[in-house]
Amino acid sequence: MGRIGVFLLFLGLSFSSLAQSVQINGYFTQDSARLGERVGFVLKARYPETTQLLFPDSTYDFSPLVLLEKKTFLSHTAEGVTTDSAVYYVSNFALDPSVFLSLPVYELNRYDSVTYFSNEAELKLKLTLDSIPEQLVFRDNNVYQPLEKNFNWLLAALITGGVIVLLGGFALLFAKRIKAIFKRNREKLRWVQFERKFKKLSTLLAQTPALELADEVVGLWKGYMESITKLPFQEWTSSEISEALEDKEIFKALRAIDMIIYAGKEAKSEESTNYLLEVARKKYQEKLNHIRNERATR
Template identity: 35%
Template sequence: MGKSISVGILFSLILSSTFAQEVSPYGKFQQDSVMIGEEIQYSLSVRYPKEWKVIFPDSTHDFAPFEFYEKQYFPSRTDSTHVFDSAVYRLSTFEIDLVQQLQLPVYLLNGNDSTIIRSNTDSVLFKELVVQVPDSLKFRENLSFQVVDYAFNYPYFMLGLGIFIVLAIGSFLVFGKSIRDKIKLYRMRKAYEKFSLQFERGIIKIKQSETNTALIEEQLVIWKKYMEKIEDRPFTKYTSKEILQMGFEQELKEVLQNIDMSIYGAIDSEEMHKNFEALEDFTLVRYQTKVKEVKNG
């Protein structure tokens, strides 16, 4: 048994080494330095044999010490034997390390499994806003006459503050739940309107390019992020199978299977936008259900 495991591990190492020789992802920052909170662009490119399937990391990947904003994917370029893919990531950092590094992987699909191949490590310098702080401060004397305000009437202030606190607590006890529900419903409505507008734009783009896997993957992430908010579950970390196991198999099984086949199986569909229209209808029903739950308390 132990010998079989050792042989399996050795085979995996040899296979990974072989892939690494054929696929060498290259990552690079588009500038040499960055300030805290400033946006910076990072490019990732890879060249690989035409018969292979390679996927770039998306918004669910951990970009630490950087924060992810957006991914821009470029159309593949091919020759007789190889494919060249590239993407640009918009990032920012709130860390203060003087040198900050990033290394991103690409995923080589092997049937139901995948092999991780990492790019080179690139660095960017953190630009400090305050370079030097003086050891001591010099104060300037001012002996001119200054008007001083009268003493503050603390007893009246404390009395008024006490009355205000009592009224606030009383109002909260009487109207608190109603106020909280209205605030929650308002936030839910604004979040859904924002999602609906963004999702509708994505469907229009997919109608224009039904086989663009980058667009399809980006649209699926937008849907998962919104579902996280209304269902309070980590949809962005769930696979399609795990989502269906939450009780949505009847509504979503065929839709999610079609989308997965397009992203991971490279199976084109001339009516891919209809799957996202079905997701849009499903999301509206879930939003309306959550609104009723809040109103009925």
């Protein structure tokens, strides 16, 4: 084979590898929105049919946006290329002129995962009042209005000052306690939401061992553990998680569910999911104790 033939061969291989790469695209369904308005963010992925991808769920931090709902669609595969898409409905409560959002998509390999991010999409803040007229128009009114009585500004200033001093003292005395109560209640709410969803998915997985359900159960558990411990559970393999938590039973539980995800084998997952839930419950209790001890030492 001549030099030209070798060159064409390498060029063809290069184009083939590019065609098989993972392509992620994200965009808002509108370019601007008012405060609190419901806006859709479309996340699309094109990837080889043999690749396993996982979209982010409600445990992902969408700040400064607030996630309202996630809507998924059936995958479409043609000529070895799969197309997946989902719509995330969010609201913006930030006062910045623009907010930006880029979402990750996780490629699941046998022992680890690869993260791809979509392009950064912009959502502009839409003001309700577009413009102020140059000349104000007043309505004529010849009805006499009663005069207000003289206001005692000195008394009002004293009362206001006294209230400010009392509020300031209250804040100094109880600010740490109020902050700790807020943090504890927030963790309790997050735990209730996680536990309810995890039990529901675990029950469905026990009844119908399916790849997508097993994938969602593990992703939900890792997302909660990552949020409460600040450790990269989404990036770690099952063995790395087991070593970090010094618990070999976690590896066995995750391994049993991995058999459904990667090997396509049906397995009794109820015992594994129950153990993972207890691990999460233990970390949740440790978080509450840490908040309580933190308040006591300050």
